[in-house]
Amino acid sequence: MNALPEVLAVVVVRDGALPGGADETVAETGGAVLLAGTGTARAAKELRTARSTWTVESAQVGPGSLAATLGPLLDGVRIVLLPASPDGRDLAPRLAFGTGRTLHAGAIRCGTDTADLSRADDSLEIRVRFTGPVVVTLTPGVRGIGRPIEPPEPVTVDVTPAEVLDAEPVEVRAPEPETVELTEADRILGGGAGLVRRGEDGTAVMRTLTEVAAWLGASAGATRVVTDAGWAGHDRQIGTTGVVVDPKLYIALGISGAAQHTGGLGRPEHVVSINTDPSCPMTAMADLGIIADAPEVLRELDRRRRDA
Amino acid sequence: MRIAVALSRSWQRVEVDPLTGALGSGHRGESAAEHAALEHALRLAELTGGQVHAITAGPAEAEEGLREALAAGADRATRVDLDTPLDPNSLAHNGATAAALVAALPETPDLVLCGDRSTDGGTGATPALLAAHLGAAQALGAVDLELDGDRLLAHRRLDRGAREILRLPSPAVVSVEGGLRLRRAALPAVLAAQDAEIELLPWTAAPARADVVSARPRRPRAREHPAPSGDSAHHRVLELTGALVERTPPTVVGPLSAAEAADELLAYLRRRGYGVRP
Amino acid sequence: MPEVDAVVVGAGPAGSAAALELARAGRSVILLERGPFPGSKNVYGGVVYGRVLDEVLPEWWREVPVQRWVTRRSTMMLTGHQALTVDFRTEDWGSAPYNGMTTFRADFDSWLAGKAVDAGARLVTSTVATDVIREDGRIVGVRTDRPDGDIRARVVIAADGVNSFLAKQAGLLPRTDPEHQTLGVKETLALPRKSIEERFALTGDHGADFEILGCTGGIPGGGFLYTNRDTVSVGVVLSLTGLAASGRRPEEVLADLKAHPAIAPYLRGAELKEYSAHLIPEGGYRSMPPLSAPGMLVTGDAAAMCLAAGIWLEGVNFAIGSGLAAGRTAAESVENGGGLDGYRERLKGNFVLADHERLQRAPGLVLSDRVQQQYPKLLCDFAQGVFTVSNPTPKPGLGALFRSTAARHGVRLRKLAADAWTGLRTFG
Numbered sequence A: 001m002n003a004l005p006e007v008l009a010v011v012v013v014r015d016g017a018l019p020g021g022a023d024e025t026v027a028e029t030g031g032a033v034l035l036a037g038t039g040t041a042r043a044a045k046e047l048r049t050a051r052s053t054w055t056v057e058s059a060q061v062g063p064g065s066l067a068a069t070l071g072p073l074l075d076g077v078r079i080v081l082l083p084a085s086p087d088g089r090d091l092a093p094r095l096a097f098g099t100g101r102t103l104h105a106g107a108i109r110c111g112t113d114t115a116d117l118s119r120a121d122d123s124l125e126i127r128v129r130f131t132g133p134v135v136v137t138l139t140p141g142v143r144g145i146g147r148p149i150e151p152p153e154p155v156t157v158d159v160t161p162a163e164v165l166d167a168e169p170v171e172v173r174a175p176e177p178e179t180v181e182l183t184e185a186d187r188i189l190g191g192g193a194g195l196v197r198r199g200e201d202g203t204a205v206m207r208t209l210t211e212v213a214a215w216l217g218a219s220a221g222a223t224r225v226v227t228d229a230g231w232a233g234h235d236r237q238i239g240t241t242g243v244v245v246d247p248k249l250y251i252a253l254g255i256s257g258a259a260q261h262t263g264g265l266g267r268p269e270h271v272v273s274i275n276t277d278p279s280c281p282m283t284a285m286a287d288l289g290i291i292a293d294a295p296e297v298l299r300e301l302d303r304r305r306r307d308a
Numbered sequence B: 001m002r003i004a005v006a007l008s009r010s011w012q013r014v015e016v017d018p019l020t021g022a023l024g025s026g027h028r029g030e031s032a033a034e035h036a037a038l039e040h041a042l043r044l045a046e047l048t049g050g051q052v053h054a055i056t057a058g059p060a061e062a063e064e065g066l067r068e069a070l071a072a073g074a075d076r077a078t079r080v081d082l083d084t085p086l087d088p089n090s091l092a093h094n095g096a097t098a099a100a101l102v103a104a105l106p107e108t109p110d111l112v113l114c115g116d117r118s119t120d121g122g123t124g125a126t127p128a129l130l131a132a133h134l135g136a137a138q139a140l141g142a143v144d145l146e147l148d149g150d151r152l153l154a155h156r157r158l159d160r161g162a163r164e165i166l167r168l169p170s171p172a173v174v175s176v177e178g179g180l181r182l183r184r185a186a187l188p189a190v191l192a193a194q195d196a197e198i199e200l201l202p203w204t205a206a207p208a209r210a211d212v213v214s215a216r217p218r219r220p221r222a223r224e225h226p227a228p229s230g231d232s233a234h235h236r237v238l239e240l241t242g243a244l245v246e247r248t249p250p251t252v253v254g255p256l257s258a259a260e261a262a263d264e265l266l267a268y269l270r271r272r273g274y275g276v277r278p
Numbered sequence C: 001m002p003e004v005d006a007v008v009v010g011a012g013p014a015g016s017a018a019a020l021e022l023a024r025a026g027r028s029v030i031l032l033e034r035g036p037f038p039g040s041k042n043v044y045g046g047v048v049y050g051r052v053l054d055e056v057l058p059e060w061w062r063e064v065p066v067q068r069w070v071t072r073r074s075t076m077m078l079t080g081h082q083a084l085t086v087d088f089r090t091e092d093w094g095s096a097p098y099n100g101m102t103t104f105r106a107d108f109d110s111w112l113a114g115k116a117v118d119a120g121a122r123l124v125t126s127t128v129a130t131d132v133i134r135e136d137g138r139i140v141g142v143r144t145d146r147p148d149g150d151i152r153a154r155v156v157i158a159a160d161g162v163n164s165f166l167a168k169q170a171g172l173l174p175r176t177d178p179e180h181q182t183l184g185v186k187e188t189l190a191l192p193r194k195s196i197e198e199r200f201a202l203t204g205d206h207g208a209d210f211e212i213l214g215c216t217g218g219i220p221g222g223g224f225l226y227t228n229r230d231t232v233s234v235g236v237v238l239s240l241t242g243l244a245a246s247g248r249r250p251e252e253v254l255a256d257l258k259a260h261p262a263i264a265p266y267l268r269g270a271e272l273k274e275y276s277a278h279l280i281p282e283g284g285y286r287s288m289p290p291l292s293a294p295g296m297l298v299t300g301d302a303a304a305m306c307l308a309a310g311i312w313l314e315g316v317n318f319a320i321g322s323g324l325a326a327g328r329t330a331a332e333s334v335e336n337g338g339g340l341d342g343y344r345e346r347l348k349g350n351f352v353l354a355d356h357e358r359l360q361r362a363p364g365l366v367l368s369d370r371v372q373q374q375y376p377k378l379l380c381d382f383a384q385g386v387f388t389v390s391n392p393t394p395k396p397g398l399g400a401l402f403r404s405t406a407a408r409h410g411v412r413l414r415k416l417a418a419d420a421w422t423g424l425r426t427f428g
């Protein structure tokens, strides 16, 4: 087995599926990744940024056991980087604790000697210096991945699984589209100020938007005007001060397309803008601009959803 | 069931100067998630005839949260005396407080309930570190808890909106998201809690301080895109600005009625392969 | 049901002062506050005059949460394009025992409530008093919105601010009273500390307090501009009836003030941090409700104790003064079983009612059309006349200039003299 490099991404895989932020994490380490969990060989082929891949196939993805299993392998690794996805967030502290490393969670950048941590509701960026071996988690969606490369042939690492008390998995339920975290959604319906009429209950409108989005297999997002008004949670706000998303399809309803909003939009392949203003920036950047009354269109879509 | 609930009463709505990153005033309080954790704890204790022990690691101000917990029905409260000032060093923390919290639990309880994340550090690492310290199982980011016989089932979020259901052994640490509202304490209980005793444990261990280099206002990071491949600098610039990309010219239709607009939208989605309900 | 000597509703300055006095007298007292902490919901302009605090704590200035000590007071008269300012500054107010300070209510109210708690009062936050409890025509407690929320008390003190719900429940206040209330709206704007000090010509922890007349676009009222450490507070106080008649929105009036050429340079580049609005009891002495009912005392804004007469906007000190008096009266009544009648006498014996009595004509005068509109215009035009160099025409005599300016503005000199006399008797 090749010796593991000094900087290594550790990514938990379930049934061959990579978690959100996996490729970004790998890109951040320069391409070295250890995949652990079930279906690792399959997942290795899905990587777009790896230059060297190790796999540890383990039926157990419980964080206690997995940390105990992987810990001994990481002796020579100075920086262990995990995506701050649910499984990454579970495993990272257990790995840090088990191997006596400092944990730097919630990084937006990880260098060779420092990491930048996002704090205080994402308004503060704290740079910390590494004083020894570390475990770092990287927030998904903050860096992008550059040009995809062919995945390398993975090196299988055999391990003796360790047994540590973990919760017993009962069931995994398929996602309901409306709860898909926005960052991971590949279709998003965004609602803006133009979707809510003066005096109307914005919260109800956003609820309808969420239902219509679910019907279209999409998630609902919003502009800051909407989230500031309290019509949608702040986790729904797309933009430079909100969530940075990267969907394939973006449908903007009543959104003007301010830079702070589109700055968080990634590069959707398809953009539709429904707006009464044909020359607003959102419509200008759309493949299809529909000049119509957004609240009415939403109501019509909702009617069809119910009839369907 | 012996239940402990960890209330951080950490800094909230910290003001950050958008130019310098200087920290302004903030105030302390529990997060909605921690209130939900407390409410879950009280309900589970009622259902199982258990006891609730509220713990915090923080300065004297943090006792206010413990008194609220006592007023709402917690049986016991302990504060580990730990200074958590509003500075980049404390904010950089990553569960350095977990060790201190363990000190408040001389006997490992059956269940430790935490908030999903505290409002200052906000990474949700503390519960997992607590589990590591206690040798307990963990379930992080639970959106729902239910009793199945005498075992607890936690529903938690996975990637892409999937839900995982975990059956928890004892001991276990569970962190929950907000959503469940904390009950309103009765007035006599509020008054009684003001005089209730709060155990105080000293904490002298050197805090694990992060080596902070700088603290700046957060700026979104430049995202990486594939490098342009053109053979002249001019072409590479054109490529970067998207000027060379073949793009169907944008179609603008309308003004349309709502029904026409809906037809137009759904037809477009169908053309592009975005069927209704994939 | 908890039984105490006194329950005080509202942990504003009035309520905390009352609770402090009761606790110091060894009485059991519960202080109820609907906000999550004292001061969390409270709005005001920003200046507290501290002398009354001498009764709360010797050398209070060593620990009070202060933004800046006011060493500069300006009274400005504006017209659309002019400004005439009387500017006063004194270093005496910049050192102990100090005079006025800018402070944030969240800090100040918490501090004062903390003093009451230190003395033994029990503060219960996030709790709303929803009614009074009566027995045989006497008020014997309050009901709150918590489960098992009734409290029995030998005295109830209503310190719940303007439009007092409790005083209304007790039948001491009319249901609505727009005539005697004004609306205050205020913005807090962030500016670098250094800019504040340069623009307002201040050093260290010194601060400025500007009161402004003629800036409310014809609606009776006034404006203010105060400096905090790294924010400034700018606001207007508007007569409710005048506002309704004008058809304008209060934020428009404030926007006009901020854009005035004499004000805008102070605020340039400032970033809006907060907007708030609140009613102020402004009728003064003549509109005060009865101050007590059997079992209950009313204090602070709840009893219209705020002294709001144009260039005066003093509510907090009057709230504290009346709160202390209410607390003392209640403590004595509990101790020797007497009634609560001593309250009014006590207020008359100190500045609270004495000042109000003296200034009872002030609201009428200050809100009169002459003071609001005519005089600022007259004085500004007069000043412009005096300072405009009119060569080659010779300078006019000042007397003649004044008479002609007054005539142009339709101001009768006899009325002016009468107002001056009223003013002198009122303010002098």
Ligand SMILES: Cc1cc2nc3c(=O)[nH]c(=O)nc-3n(C[C@H](O)[C@H](O)[C@H](O)COP(=O)(O)OP(=O)(O)OC[C@H]3O[C@@H](n4cnc5c(N)ncnc54)[C@H](O)[C@@H]3O)c2cc1C
Pocket (backbone or CB within 6 Å): A191, A192, A193, A194, A195, A222, A223, A224, A225, A226, A237, A238, A239, A240, A241, A242, A243, A253, A254, A255, A256, A257, A258, A259, A260, A261, A264, A274, A275, A276, A277, A280, A292, A293, A294, A295
């Ligand atoms: C520092 C900073 C950070 C910011 N960060 C973010 C951020 O992260 N995310 C974000 O979204 N914003 C952010 N903003 C705010 C941003 O600048 C815009 O104000 C915001 O995105 C505009 O939202 P909007 O498009 O919903 O509203 P508006 O700009 O008001 O646009 C409403 C649109 O609806 C259209 N419309 C009106 N009526 C109808 C109708 N009946 N039918 C159809 N269309 C209609 C209008 O033509 C218009 O195009 C930030 C601003 C600042 C200063």
Ligand SMILES: Cc1cc2nc3c(=O)[nH]c(=O)nc-3n(C[C@H](O)[C@H](O)[C@H](O)COP(=O)(O)OP(=O)(O)OC[C@H]3O[C@@H](n4cnc5c(N)ncnc54)[C@H](O)[C@@H]3O)c2cc1C
Pocket (backbone or CB within 6 Å): C009, C010, C011, C012, C013, C014, C015, C032, C033, C034, C035, C038, C039, C041, C042, C043, C044, C045, C046, C047, C048, C049, C127, C128, C129, C130, C159, C160, C161, C162, C165, C183, C184, C185, C186, C235, C277, C278, C279, C280, C299, C300, C301, C302, C306, C313, C314, C315, C316, C317, C319
């Ligand atoms: C715009 C503006 C500018 C002002 N500027 C100044 C100034 O510069 N200087 C100055 O000295 N004064 C100023 N004032 C006046 C001053 O704010 C008031 O006079 C003063 O706050 C009165 O104190 P109080 O304790 O009587 O009432 P408040 O400060 O109003 O306190 C009442 C308290 O009771 C609580 N409460 C109310 N109802 C209930 C209930 N049912 N149950 C439980 N709690 C309840 C409230 O939450 C509040 O904490 C200004 C006012 C305004 C509106």
Ligand SMILES: Nc1ncnc2c1ncn2[C@@H]1O[C@H](COP(=O)(O)O)[C@@H](O)[C@H]1O
Pocket (backbone or CB within 6 Å): B006, B007, B008, B009, B031, B033, B034, B037, B055, B056, B057, B058, B094, B095, B097, B101, B113, B114, B115, B116, B117, B118, B119, B121, B122, B123, B124, B125, B126, B127, B175
């Ligand atoms: N100092 C603390 N005292 C008590 N509980 C804490 C403390 N810090 C974190 N916790 C618990 O751990 C959860 C996650 O916190 P964090 O890891 O800081 O995001 C919180 O919601 C609390 O339940």
